[in-house]
Amino acid sequence: MTCYDEYYDEYRCCEFCGKTGTSRVPLHRHHVFGGSNRKISDRLGMVVDLCHECHEGKDGVHRNRAKDLELKQRFQQEYEDEGHSREEFRLLFGKSWL
Numbered sequence: 001m002t003c004y005d006e007y008y009d010e011y012r013c014c015e016f017c018g019k020t021g022t023s024r025v026p027l028h029r030h031h032v033f034g035g036s037n038r039k040i041s042d043r044l045g046m047v048v049d050l051c052h053e054c055h056e057g058k059d060g061v062h063r064n065r066a067k068d069l070e071l072k073q074r075f076q077q078e079y080e081d082e083g084h085s086r087e088e089f090r091l092l093f094g095k096s097w098l
């Protein structure tokens with residue numbers, strides 16, 4: 001999804017609902033694999049832009065396990081589609097979500 005975000009002055013929008021950020025309420029950058037995997041998540045570009053609601057709201061990715069899992073599985077799948085094995089993924093992230 002691409003849409004113009006006035007705060008970052010570039011094309012960014014919420015991964016789930018498509019909302020763009022504003023100078024008052026910028027989008028958040030969410031690490032698909034957080035915690036101890038935050039650094040590797042960063043290094044591999046496994047981050048998404050999310051609006052406040054979809055990030056930390058009551059149905060946001062940090063509270064809704066289904067949404068969290070959906071993102072993790074999508075990014076793991078993409079990683080494997082690039083030619084990496086599941087074992088490789090497991091070594092990097094400590095487990096597999098697929």
Ligand SMILES: [Zn+2]
Pocket residue numbers: 014015016017018019050051052053054055
């Ligand atoms: Zn959103």
Ligand SMILES: [Zn+2]
Pocket residue numbers: 029030031055062
């Ligand atoms: Zn987050």
